[in-house]
Amino acid sequence: MEIVIVETETSGAEVLTGIVRRLLGSKPACVLGLATGTSPRSSYRLILDARRRGELSFAKAHAVLLDEYVGIGPDHSSSYRRTIRTELTDSLDLPSANLHSPDGTAPDLLAECARYEATLARLGGVDVQILGIGTDGHIGFNEPSSSLRSRTRLKTLTKQTRADNARFFSDADEVPNHVITQGIGTILDARHVVLLAWGESKALPVGRAVEGPVTAMCPASALQLHPHVTVVVDLAAAAHLELADYYREIAADKPVWQQH
Ligand code: GLP
DSSP states (O other): OOOEEESHHHHHHHHHHHHHHHHHHOOTTOOOEEESHHHHHHHHHHHHHHHHHOOOOOOOEEEEEEEEEESOTTSTTTTTHHHHHHHHHGGGOOGGGGEEETTOOOHHHHHHHHHHHHHHHHHOSSEEEEEEEOOTTTTTTBBBBBOOTTTTTEEEEEHHHHHHGGGGGGSSSGOOSEEEEEOOHHTSSEEEEEEEEEEEEHHHHHHHHHOOOOOTTTTGGGGGGGEEEEEETTTTTTTTOOOOOOOOHHHOOOOOOGGO
């Protein structure tokens, strides 16, 4: 894992934006894995700025989402599809047919999970997958105890995740209990994974994910099994990293992530 510790979230957003910029430059028809939540928002703003300046184009790219709530439609204001359209893709030149997400209102949800896996395979896999991390160490909506080889499937949210995500709904009771999420195995198929984490509430899960044992109790720890992961954290989110000084030394010596 490359651990990039930055002073501020804005500097971290620049790291991710650089990765996306280089991906689009080398492979215009790339597949970019998008995450919702607050962690990638600052990066999305920088990507939008760069797009407005005409510095990058998504005209040939595809974007794929990690997850979606069950029972709320794609136009519901809290659906992940709607959220990513509002925060990012509607303001890019990405063709609307090239935004892919699971449908949480599909009549046959199990068939929908299989369809989504087939879509990812048809696209040739994800080039760069952007991830946030839940306070319980989840990635996508893979809650603790998720199989480390899981594929896209239905999951039940924990109370903690429903409480964490209540801020995106007008009422806490509106947060759905169930979701469709790419599995941990699905996420690990991406060629490059970039995990973003800011603030002290992420310090514990980041410490467990990066330096703890690989365990289903911290789904993000499965990223240790991936050959190309970049973890970008601000100082507060790095607070529980025992080897923080070492990661800084490596970065000062040779900013590895700039090569990708
Ligand atoms: C949600 C999403 C994840 C996201 C995580 C962290 O549950 N399903 O994809 O990474 O929460 O969210 P945030 O970035 O808002 O802290």
